Amino acid sequence: MKALKGNIIFTSSPEKFEVFENSYLVESKGKVYGIFKKLPQHLKNIKIHNFGKSLIIPGFVDLHFHAPQFQNIGIGYDEELLEWLNKYTFPEEAKYDNEEYAKRLYKKVAKEIWRNGTTRVSLLSTIHRNATEILMDIFHKAGIGAYVGKVNMDRNSPDYYIESTEESLSVTKDWILKTKDKYPLVKPIITPRFVPACSEKLMRGLADLAEKYDIKIQSHLSENQEEVEWVKSLHPEYETYAHVYDAMGLLNEDTVMAHAVYSNEKEIELLAERKSFVAHCPNANYNLASGIMPLRRFIDAGVKIGLGTDVGAGHQVGIYKVMSQAIQASKIKWLESGKKEEYLTTSEAFYLGTKGGGRFFGKVGSFEKGYSFDALVIDDKNLGDRDIRSIEERLQRFIYCGDDRNIIKRYVEGKVLCEPI
Template sequence: MSSVAQQTAIRGRFLDIQNTVLQASQISDQVRYIEDGLLITEQGKIIWFGTWEDGQSQLNKSIQVDHYPEQLIVPGFIDTHIHFPQTEMIGAYGEQLLEWLNTYTFPTEIQFANKEYADQIAYFFVNELLKNGTTTALVFCTVHPQSVDALFEAAERHQMRLIAGKVMMDRHAPDALTDTAESAYQDSKALIEKWHAKGRNLYAITPRFAPTSTPEQLERAGQLKAEYPDVYVHTHLSENKNEIAWVKELFPEQKGYLDVYHHFGLTGERSVFAHCVHLEEHEWQCMHDTDSAIAFCPTSNLFLGSGLFPLKKTWEKQVKVGLGTDIGAGTSFCQLQTLNEAYKVQQLQGDKLSAFEAFYHATLGGAKALHLDDQLGNFNLGKEADFVVLNLKATALQQLRQERAKNIEDALFALFTMGDDRNVQATYVYGNKVYEQKN
């Protein structure tokens, strides 16, 4: 585990969103841009933030200041839905959701029974997140408890805030990947006791999706949630029309897909449902009423042909939403590329996604979706010091475009349209620099 820096001082251009908002139109009022700013951290938390001119008197003379005069420093990106065991199967050809699971996902996940193998992929996965400027993620592991151990151990090396859990799956999957209602409960309970709220680790009860859990298993998942109310729930919802029809066949007594989870006590302020492309009106209302959150995964939805997520509706219905890369159906670890596709998904529906709204969803909005906006998502004092240093001119084409940017919003939009991991110059987690691009 890397030690927490006693104090860190960063100078440069800073951009964040000061407060969570209720409407997209309010975001620009909360944008905070400091052309020459100073951020001071201590023991992993932000203790001072403001202009360089005002902040110099706050500096201990012995502190070395990391200065990024040309770059843009932003809060760390937050990924609200990703599968670490699917890292190696990104870009798998030719299927939609249900066929894709059987053809690619399940055979890949069987390998994670081997702890050494899980360790190897977890190490790669965490490094790939940091290389892309993602400092917090909500992560699917596999059905194997050792896959959870592997991931949290890899994250702990950097004191990185991850939320993760063991998949619960007791039907409609290969025997090598199924548990039982009872074993899923016992394994998850042991993992909660071992990892939840230990350091920066947080646990998520993780049924893969309703079709792969019996009612008995979902009931046990709900029991876990009742026993550990500050633990998360992470699953999939209404990604694909064939999936929705299958859920209705399997659970005819419920009034819809979301009602299956709600019936078993799995909705709530720490419940995150990936995709939600095809929600019905009563389901939108239930999401709002229970303060549940959605992970919007544009690259995955496009890659699997699942549909176009109606982002505008999250504002209309006042439902929390964050961004998910959804590796490995998603096609990039990078939230910059994810926002590029998010913009296009909205364009295809006749809506616009502004640069500042996109930025909000990747940072403070994502923190709100994870019920962590009191700890993450901007540079407010007392928050955890996770942030990213971005080079807006990583390529010749980007440099040409940025030289013509009219203002910071235009520069940000160009970054989101053209950016990738080459734009991430450095990533800081809990006040420590944990990644720096090699020249």
């Protein structure tokens, strides 16, 4: 057992922060044991790490990150989604056929994710099985919790970056069998790229694998207007884009869909009914001029939401950046809706980037008893006076003005994460 001492702040629900000034966050067996103002007698002998005035917060959770696109961030944003995929994304992803290339660049990805305090992440790799296994190994060594998906695509894709249906299914099955029990914190996740790139046969086959081996699922949904029209023309028989995934057996409580910018009431209702997660990725939605997700409508409908950087459509790795972008996006939506759709508060945005997305990983993203001891220590002395500000104000200031240099320690399941090599 051990304790971190400092100013502890987290959200167990979206409405408000829980604040414990100058207190002890106690860990036992990788989980949160409790928070104490004074250590009780039976804990008097445990090791204490005193972080003084620093803030202690849950680790960040990123529900959507394309590892091979890290190399492309900041590039190609003059295009919208479909052109961007063809011109920039597919040519870069195709290079991961080369294992040396994958090893070199995926190590950089792990370093940046570590640096920015993300302790749990849902990653997409490429169609290449070997590079996907390399990515899993790198995240395991880094100690970061991760779902890692080998991407599947068997139609409407360039001939240099496509699989046959049979090959895609058989390779995915072998890869799942090899990796599903290999690591404690890194797991495979089924990853059909999006409806336009996956045949019905492939999607149904992937759904069978997910069910048979109890594997989570991630994909993209209603991100861009042209994309939504394309899906409608490919599958006119279904009510919405999400209804296609649902009919294929891919929409359940172990599914996370990125974006959902153009979801109508029917689609939102279905996502709520299926208890699926949505990864809100405002940074990416701005860069590719996709639009602004009507977040409040999802929250009101009871859809489970987390945040995603969507690197490389998003250009920043820090989930704290996405928190402020989600707030900004919601304020535009609020104005556009005639001030009807309430904008996000800071505690709501913080919740989405910690416990909201953390629910996809289990008891993650909060300091309630029994939650994974995933924590960050934030030294904010360079951001302004600490003594005249409340703990809540200091956290807000870090979200808006801080960066990776303020993150001085990272823990996952109670273990300190060293910088990945």
